[in-house]
Amino acid sequence: MNSEFEEKLKREKGLSRDEQIRLEMALDSREHAEIRSWVGELTDEDPSLAWRSALNERLHAVRTPVRQPKMRWRWASVMGLGLASALTLTVYLVGLKPTANPGTTSSGEKASVEANLLAAHQDGLSMLDLGTGSPAERATGLGQQNGSFSEVDLGTL
Amino acid sequence: MSVFSGVTRLAANRHLDSASEAALIEQCRLQNFEAFGKIVDAYQARVLGFVKRMCANTEEALDITQDVFIRAYQGFGRFDGRCSLRSWLFKIAYNLCVDRVRRNDRHPTELRLDASAADESETIDVADSRWDPEGMILDEEFQGVVELAISTMSDKLRTVLLLHDKEDMGYEEIAETMGIPVGTVKSRLFLARAHLQGYVRKYWNGETVQ
Numbered sequence: 001m002n003s004e005f006e007e008k009l010k011r012e013k014g015l016s017r018d019e020q021i022r023l024e025m026a027l028d029s030r031e032h033a034e035i036r037s038w039v040g041e042l043t044d045e046d047p048s049l050a051w052r053s054a055l056n057e058r059l060h061a062v063r064t065p066v067r068q069p070k071m072r073w074r075w076a077s078v079m080g081l082g083l084a085s086a087l088t089l090t091v092y093l094v095g096l097k098p099t100a101n102p103g104t105t106s107s108g109e110k111a112s113v114e115a116n117l118l119a120a121h122q123d124g125l126s127m128l129d130l131g132t133g134s135p136a137e138r139a140t141g142l143g144q145q146n147g148s149f150s151e152v153d154l155g156t157l
Numbered sequence: 158m159s160v161f162s163g164v165t166r167l168a169a170n171r172h173l174d175s176a177s178e179a180a181l182i183e184q185c186r187l188q189n190f191e192a193f194g195k196i197v198d199a200y201q202a203r204v205l206g207f208v209k210r211m212c213a214n215t216e217e218a219l220d221i222t223q224d225v226f227i228r229a230y231q232g233f234g235r236f237d238g239r240c241s242l243r244s245w246l247f248k249i250a251y252n253l254c255v256d257r258v259r260r261n262d263r264h265p266t267e268l269r270l271d272a273s274a275a276d277e278s279e280t281i282d283v284a285d286s287r288w289d290p291e292g293m294i295l296d297e298e299f300q301g302v303v304e305l306a307i308s309t310m311s312d313k314l315r316t317v318l319l320l321h322d323k324e325d326m327g328y329e330e331i332a333e334t335m336g337i338p339v340g341t342v343k344s345r346l347f348l349a350r351a352h353l354q355g356y357v358r359k360y361w362n363g364e365t366v367q
Contacts (some may be wrong), residue, residue, distance in 0.1 A: 006351065009344040023343055027350075035350045038303050038357070039322035044206035047219060054221050055197065059230055063188065 173199045178242060185233045193233075197226055198241070204250050207319055209306055211254040221257060225250045240333065245326060248334045251316060259314060299360075306356030310349055317342055318349035 005019065015023065026032060173181065173195075184192035204225055209218040228249050229236075236245055307315055316335060320326045321342075332339045 006348070009348055012341055014342060015340065015344075019255055020340070023347060027343060027347060031354075032347075032350055035354055035357075036322040038299075038353070039307070039318060040325075042206070042300055042303060042323060044202040046202045047205055047222065051219055051223070052197075052201070055226060056194075056226055059190065059193070062227060063190065125158060 182236070182238065182242060185230075186236070188233070193226075193230055200246055201226070201242070203324065204246055207247060207324070208250055208254060210250075210304070210319055211312070211315065212257055213308055217257065221250070221253050224253055228253075239345075240330070243324070244326065244330050244334055247320060247326070251320075251334055255312070270333045288326075297303070299357075302357060302360045303353065310352045314345050314349035314352060317345040319355070321346055322350075340347070 005022070008015065008019070009023075178196075178199075181192045181195055185196065201222065205218060205222045208221045208225070209215060212218050212221065225246060229246060230247075236242075238290045240248075307318065310318070317331060320331045320334065321328070326334070328339045328342045335342070
C-alpha cells in the first residue's frame with residue numbers, strides 16, 4: 001500500500017472500484033489475518049464479585065415489578081365473586097325488612113285492601129237493610145247490641 | 158462511587174448458544190431478574206474488556222460497564238431483535254463510551270495504558286497446570302504491546318478494530334452500531350491494523366514503544 005492510498009483512506013473519501021477491491025484484498029490478506037489474531041487473542045477478565053454485587057443492587061433498585069396477566073385474571077375473578085355475593089346479600093336483607101309504615105306498601109296492595117274494605121262495608125249495609133247483621137257483626141255479636149234495643153233502653157224512652 | 162477491587166479472574170468461556178439466548182431474551186423482556194443475570198454472566202467480561210480499551214481508566218470502565226447492563230435491563234422491552242443481543246449490548250457500550258469521552262473532552266494521544274500499574278493490583282487464576290511461565294511472560298509482554306498500540310490509536314480506529322477483530326462483528330453490524338457507511342468501516346479497519354502493525358514492528362526491532 002502506498003502512502004497516497006493511505007492518505008485517501010484517512011480522509012475517508014470515496015474510493016474507486018479498483019481501490020475498493022484493493023482494500024478488500026488487503027483486509028483479507030495473510031498479513032492482516034495475523035494482526036487480527038493478535039487482537040482476537042487479547043484476554044478479557046471478569047469483573048470482581050464486589051462489582052457484580054453492586055450491579056445486582058443497582059438492578060434491584062431500578063426493577064419495576066410487572067404483574068403477571070394470570071394474576072390479574074385471578075384477582076378479577078375474586079373481585080367479581082365478592083361483588084356478586086355482596087349484591088345477593090343486599091337483595092336478601094332488603095326483602096326481609098318489615099314494612100312498618102303502611103304508606104310504604106305498594107299501590108297494588110293498597111288498592112286491594114281498599115276494595116276489600118269497601119266490599120265489606122257495602123255487604124254490611126245491605127245486611128242491615130235486610131235486617132240481618134253482617135257476617136262479621138254476627139260473629140262478634142256487635143250487630144245484636146247495635147241493631148236491637150234492650151228492655152232498659154225501652155224503659156227510658 | 159466505585160470501590161471495586163477491579164478485575165480478578167480471567168473470563169470463563171460462557172458463550173450462549175442462539176436457542177438459549179433467544180429464550181433468555183424473551184424472559185428478560187418480562188424483566189426476569191435471573192435470566193438477565195445469565196446474560197450478564199455471558200457478556201460482562203467482553204463488555205468490560207471493550208470499555209476498558211475504549212476509556213483506559215479501569216475504575217471508569219467498571220462504572221460504564223455497570224451502566225451498560227442497567228440500560229440494557231431497563232430497555233429490554235424496546236429490544237426488537239433486529240440485531241443480535243451482542244450488537245445491541247456493544248452499541249450501548251459504544252454510545253456510553255462516546256458520551257463519556259465527550260464529557261471528559263479526552264484526546265487520544267494524552268492517555269496511555271499503564272500496563273505495569275494495572276498488573277500490580279491484579280491476580281490471575283491459572284487453571285491449567287501445564288502452563289509455561291516463560292512463554293506466558295512473553296505472551297503477556299506481547300499482549301501489553303498490542304494493548305499499548307490499541308490505546309494510542311484514535312477512538313474511531315480503535316472501535317472498529319475491537320468490534321471486528323476482537324468481537325468478530327461483521328462490517329454491516331459495525332456500520333449499524335456506529336452509524337457510518339460500510340466503506341468507512343473497512344477504511345478504518347485497514348488504518349487501525351496498519352497502526353498496530355507499526356507498533357509491533359518497532360517492538361520486534363527492539364525499539365522502545367510507548
